[in-house]
Amino acid sequence: MSKCDSCSEKSSCSGKENCNIMEHKGNIKNIIGVISGKGGVGKSTVTTLLATLLKKSGYKVGILDADITGPSIPRLFGINEERATIKQVGEDKAEFEPVETKTGIKVMSLNLLIQNEDDPVIWRGPMITGVLNQMYGDTNWGDLDYLLIDMPPGTGDIALTVMQSIDLSGIVVVSTPQDMVSMIVKKVITMAQKMNIDVMGVIENMSYIKCGSCGEKTRIFSKKPAEEHAKYLGVKLLAELPVDLDLIERMEKGEIEDYIIYNVEYDKIVNEIV
Numbered sequence: 001m002s003k004c005d006s007c008s009e010k011s012s013c014s015g016k017e018n019c020n021i022m023e024h025k026g027n028i029k030n031i032i033g034v035i036s037g038k039g040g041v042g043k044s045t046v047t048t049l050l051a052t053l054l055k056k057s058g059y060k061v062g063i064l065d066a067d068i069t070g071p072s073i074p075r076l077f078g079i080n081e082e083r084a085t086i087k088q089v090g091e092d093k094a095e096f097e098p099v100e101t102k103t104g105i106k107v108m109s110l111n112l113l114i115q116n117e118d119d120p121v122i123w124r125g126p127m128i129t130g131v132l133n134q135m136y137g138d139t140n141w142g143d144l145d146y147l148l149i150d151m152p153p154g155t156g157d158i159a160l161t162v163m164q165s166i167d168l169s170g171i172v173v174v175s176t177p178q179d180m181v182s183m184i185v186k187k188v189i190t191m192a193q194k195m196n197i198d199v200m201g202v203i204e205n206m207s208y209i210k211c212g213s214c215g216e217k218t219r220i221f222s223k224k225p226a227e228e229h230a231k232y233l234g235v236k237l238l239a240e241l242p243v244d245l246d247l248i249e250r251m252e253k254g255e256i257e258d259y260i261i262y263n264v265e266y267d268k269i270v271n272e273i274v
């Protein structure tokens with residue numbers, strides 16, 4: 001459902017006037033938020049894996065790293081030494097060229113705009129929101145089939161801005177198998193549902209470990225099956241991802257695109273998203 005369909009101003013809408021949906025450059029067919037109420041559950045990991053899978057399936061893909069205070073996407077792709085090109089297009093307006101990963105995923109992140117990737121961002125909410133708006137609206141995205149937005153944890157300013165002002169096709173929720181995590185993740189799902197945003201489903205990350213010898217899967221954080229956690233959340237289970245040392249190694253080397261998810265049927269995840 002488009003945001004216009006659920007907008008309370010729809011009947012009296014006279015076009016773009018009064019519309020709170022932000023405009024963007026380029027032609028983006030689908031925008032998907034990757035979100036979780038909880039920190040550290042693997043949003044950035046899942047965002048980069050989804051982007052890589054979609055790209056490998058032949059789609060044009062971009063990522064907006066909306067985690068302004070803790071951006072990690074450039075590192076996972078090994079593009080953290082690169083910087084986005086900034087073009088001045090008026091007295092106080094700039095345009096950004098995203099940085100492309102080695103397989104051609106277009107990335108925009110605050111860490112591609114600041115001088116040193118380890119410089120902290122010490123800004124209050126409105127400033128952070130303003131920067132996010134700029135990174136979304138003033139980046140030359142070109143033609144994209146999918147723009148994935150890696151959201152920061154929680155239901156705060158950024159999550160609200162993205163849900164209110166960006167015409168999302170839907171959100172993918174990331175969780176880990178613990179009741180306490182599910183309780184927090186459910187808050188984000190309820191928030192999205194209240195805003196008429198399509199919740200495509202949940203990816204359960206760090207779901208199990210797989211025995212290197214016999215292949216047996218062991219759930220390490222919960223005795224309950226993933227389906228039960230998804231049932232509590234009230235959304236579809238899209239995939240279960242294992243805890244994988246190979247994944248960690250690839251991420252640390254900035255080689256997420258070379259990681260082969262041999263543990264999951266990744267065609268299934270792409271089909272679900274598409």
Ligand SMILES: Nc1ncnc2c1ncn2[C@@H]1O[C@H](COP(=O)(O)OP(=O)(O)OP(=O)(O)O)[C@@H](O)[C@H]1O
Binds near residue numbers: 046152241243244
């Ligand atoms: N499936 C996995 N197997 C092993 N390690 C993982 C897996 N998923 C995530 N991790 C590790 O867990 C940590 C957190 O992951 P990630 O940064 O993707 O989470 P996040 O939800 O985006 O965090 P934040 O809330 O800080 O934005 C990272 O160190 C990452 O390498």
